Amino acid sequence: MIWNDEYETLPREALEALQLKRLRDLTDRVAATVPFYRRKLDQIGYKPGDIRTLADLQNLPFTGKDDLRDNYPFGMFAVPMERVVRIHASSGTTGKPTVVGYTRRDVDTWSELMARTLSCGGTTSKDIVHNAYGYGLFTGGLGAHYGAEKIGAAVIPMSGGNTKRQILIMKDFGSTILCCTPSYALNIAEVMTDEGVDPAALKLKCGLFGAEPWTEGMRREIERKLKINALDIYGLSEVIGPGVASECVEEKHGLHVFEDHFIAEIIDPASGRPLPFGEKGELVFTTLTKEAFPVLRYRTRDISRLIPTPCACGRTMMRMERISGRTDDMLIIRGVNVFPSQIEAVLMDIEGVEPHYQLIVSREGTLDVLEVQVEVNESVFTDEIKGLERLARRVEEDIKDLLTVSCKVRLVEPKTIQRSEGKAKRVIDNRKV
Amino acid sequence: MRVEQISIFLENKSGRLAEVTNILAKVGVNIRALSLADTTDFGVLRVIVDQNEAAKQALKSHGFTVGKTEVLAVAVPDRPGGLAKILGVLESGRINVEYMYAFVQRSGDNAIMIFRFDELDKAIQVLTGAGVRVLKGEELYAL
Numbered sequence: 001m002i003w004n005d006e007y008e009t010l011p012r013e014a015l016e017a018l019q020l021k022r023l024r025d026l027t028d029r030v031a032a033t034v035p036f037y038r039r040k041l042d043q044i045g046y047k048p049g050d051i052r053t054l055a056d057l058q059n060l061p062f063t064g065k066d067d068l069r070d071n072y073p074f075g076m077f078a079v080p081m082e083r084v085v086r087i088h089a090s091s092g093t094t095g096k097p098t099v100v101g102y103t104r105r106d107v108d109t110w111s112e113l114m115a116r117t118l119s120c121g122g123t124t125s126k127d128i129v130h131n132a133y134g135y136g137l138f139t140g141g142l143g144a145h146y147g148a149e150k151i152g153a154a155v156i157p158m159s160g161g162n163t164k165r166q167i168l169i170m171k172d173f174g175s176t177i178l179c180c181t182p183s184y185a186l187n188i189a190e191v192m193t194d195e196g197v198d199p200a201a202l203k204l205k206c207g208l209f210g211a212e213p214w215t216e217g218m219r220r221e222i223e224r225k226l227k228i229n230a231l232d233i234y235g236l237s238e239v240i241g242p243g244v245a246s247e248c249v250e251e252k253h254g255l256h257v258f259e260d261h262f263i264a265e266i267i268d269p270a271s272g273r274p275l276p277f278g279e280k281g282e283l284v285f286t287t288l289t290k291e292a293f294p295v296l297r298y299r300t301r302d303i304s305r306l307i308p309t310p311c312a313c314g315r316t317m318m319r320m321e322r323i324s325g326r327t328d329d330m331l332i333i334r335g336v337n338v339f340p341s342q343i344e345a346v347l348m349d350i351e352g353v354e355p356h357y358q359l360i361v362s363r364e365g366t367l368d369v370l371e372v373q374v375e376v377n378e379s380v381f382t383d384e385i386k387g388l389e390r391l392a393r394r395v396e397e398d399i400k401d402l403l404t405v406s407c408k409v410r411l412v413e414p415k416t417i418q419r420s421e422g423k424a425k426r427v428i429d430n431r432k433v
Numbered sequence: 434m435r436v437e438q439i440s441i442f443l444e445n446k447s448g449r450l451a452e453v454t455n456i457l458a459k460v461g462v463n464i465r466a467l468s469l470a471d472t473t474d475f476g477v478l479r480v481i482v483d484q485n486e487a488a489k490q491a492l493k494s495h496g497f498t499v500g501k502t503e504v505l506a507v508a509v510p511d512r513p514g515g516l517a518k519i520l521g522v523l524e525s526g527r528i529n530v531e532y533m534y535a536f537v538q539r540s541g542d543n544a545i546m547i548f549r550f551d552e553l554d555k556a557i558q559v560l561t562g563a564g565v566r567v568l569k570g571e572e573l574y575a576l
Contacts, residue, residue, distance in 0.1 A: 411444075
């Protein structure tokens with residue numbers, strides 16, 4: 001089911017002509033309105049009209065997460081705050097979050113893109129959308145919400161947590177479309193079994209799952225346990241939120257990038273060189289239509305490849321393969337982005353705690369569990385058990401407060417955490433994803 | 434009157450306790466009193482030894498996290514009510530006990546109770562004021 005037939009099935013030449021026009025306008029606009037881009041574009045001697053073909057995109061500078069951090073909070077906005085109607089944020093690499101903004105038209109664009117995404121899964125105005133993505137600063141909840149409303153479906157704004165209640169509501173309200181992280185979907189399936197609820201008795205038909213990487217194996221498991229079609233969706237706040245790309249229910253192989261709004265590139269993460277179609281590398285996006293927070297060649301640090309071949313669904317938009325890894329050390333724990341450096345910042349802040357720490361991530365059943373091992377050195381060691389327990393609780397609370405992720409702190413003896421030459425191995429990820 | 438107690442942080446792994454006692458044995462340190470406080474993940478071993486510096490150095494050089502705490506060693510009459518009387522004295526003086534542990538010694542008249550207090554000086558005052566015998570460090574190490 002295609003939401004916007006006119007654009008989603010545009011012939012390639014028309015699509016590329018549209019992209020080129022929008023890219024030219026975008027580049028001129030950011031050069032004039034965003035000091036960061038003005039500097040970067042001056043450095044390469046850019047003048048309005050310099051972009052003549054889509055290949056010229058490769059001459060433009062990249063944007064990275066550090067650039068956003070350096071311009072925290074609103075330095076990258078291309079419009080005055082008066083025109084900003086929504087602000088969202090996601091994890092930054094240190095203490096400060098990554099901040100993004102939207103004008104009214106941006107919110108409409110985003111709703112359109114999420115309507116397309118939900119339509120990829122067959123959602124219509126007759127559906128009841130069960131939205132268990134987190135509502136709040138995270139773009140998942142409100143993103144899916146506005147998309148569902150645009151279609152005219154009845155959206156239930158569940159947010160995350162309270163699984164038993166979620167299942168009760170699914171049963172009683174007759175939810176037909178499920179939106180949540182793939183690991184939460186498995187958690188729902190598990191609790192259903194515990195509660196004696198037969199998924200076949202529910203009205204769920206399809207799920208749109210994203211915000212964390214997942215495998216074909218997990219897809220089969222979700223489909224088998226919940227008796228639904230399970231689709232992968234992709235997005236990131238810096239680009240717009242969810243709604244950048246989505247699998248279609250026809251092929252379930254590769255996610256269609258909504259190319260009238262975004263240009264996707266794959267680059268070699270080490271050199272920045274663009275790679276040909278089919279080669280794996282780092283995904284880079286340029287936002288063609290965003291007003292408040294446009295980005296040029298934003299490096300996602302996600303690893304994928306581009307599949308340009310036509311799709312059975314009829315969409316002419318190129319597909320990206322499901323994400324297979326990261327170029328950095330970012331973790332996704334229960335859908336929340338966590339950088340080890342953020343944990344380091346929390347530990348350093350607590351007086352005397354030397355950041356010899358290690359993160360152990362595992363999956364207990366269906367949910368991610370984070371253990372933070374902290375070495376007890378002399379400056380934090382206290383003779384009283386309650387003093388040590390207080391320290392552990394304090395670290396857990398600070399991490400929960402700042403990163404919104406729950407963890408278990410385990411105090412360990414000094415030197416038990418491996419020292420290494422060069423970059424310390426901070427993370428042990430036991431999940432087989 | 435203040436007695437130096439060494440505390441050692443131990444993970445709940447088998448062999449840690451044995452390693453501590455081996456290290457102390459190797460440097461000829463004799464343990465006078467010992468107590469182990471535990472949680473699910475870790476424990477704190479408290480020891481009173483006859484050579485504090487040697488013990489600390491040996492343990493640190495083997496990578497243990499070692500702390501030093503001042504405690505009191507109190508002589509408790511070895512008969513029913515002996516301890517109750519002393520705790521009564523502490524309560525009247527509004528002295529809070531953080532933890533305590535006992536150990537036996539050769540002579541039969543008194544047991545020895547190691548106390549950790551929040552307010553050590555006040556505790557010394559209150560106890561000696563009530564006629565309770567508080568041992569000196571040297572007395573304890575030489576037992």
